[in-house]
Amino acid sequence: MTSMPRLRTILMGIGNILMQDEGVGVHTIRAIEKRYAFNPSIEIIDAGTLGLEILYILQDGVDNLLVVDAVMGGKPPGTIYIFKNEEVKKYYLKHKLSAHEVGFSEVLALLEVIGKPVRQNLVLVGIEPISFEVSLELHEKTASKLEDLIKVVLEELRNLGVEISEKIPS
DSSP: OOOOOOOEEEEEEETTTBGGGGGGGHHHHHHHHHHHHEOTTEEEEEEEEEETTTHHHTTTTOOOEEEHHHEOOSOOTEEEEEETTHHHHHHHHHHHOOOOSOOOOHEEEHHHHHHHHHHHEEEEEEOOOOOOBSSSSOHHHTTTHHHHHHHHHHHHHHHOOOEEEOOOOO
C-alpha cells in the first residue's frame, strides 16, 4: 500500500509591523499560531518584509499558499478581501510594486520562471488598512476587525483541507 504524498501548505503573513496596519498580516498569523493547532501539513511563516528571501522559502515547491496582508482595494477601511489564484497575482502586480525592493509579485513571477509555481491554490486574505503611521500596534479600528479576519483565514485554511483545533490554554 502506497501512502499519498503529503501536500505542502503554507500560511504566510507579510507586511511591516513597524508601520501600523501594514503589519496586519504578521499580527494575524501570530494570533492564529498562538491560539490554534494544525495538522503537520501546514507551515506558518512570518515573512514580514523579507522580499526576495520569500523565494527561497517557496522554491522547494508548495501546493497551497495562503497569504495574509494589508490590501488596498479601494473599499472602506476594515473591508476583508479574498483573492484566489490569478486574482492574487493581478492584485500584487497592480498594488504592491516598489522601485526600491523586490515585492511579492516579483516572487510569484520568479517562482513561475524557475518552474516552481504554487501547484494548487494561491489565496490572499487581507483587510483594507486605515493607517501606515509608525507604530507597533494596529490602528484601533483595524484591531477591532482582527477577529473577523482570523475567522476568514481559518475558513480558507479549512477549505484547503487543513485540520484546525483550538489550543488549550495553559
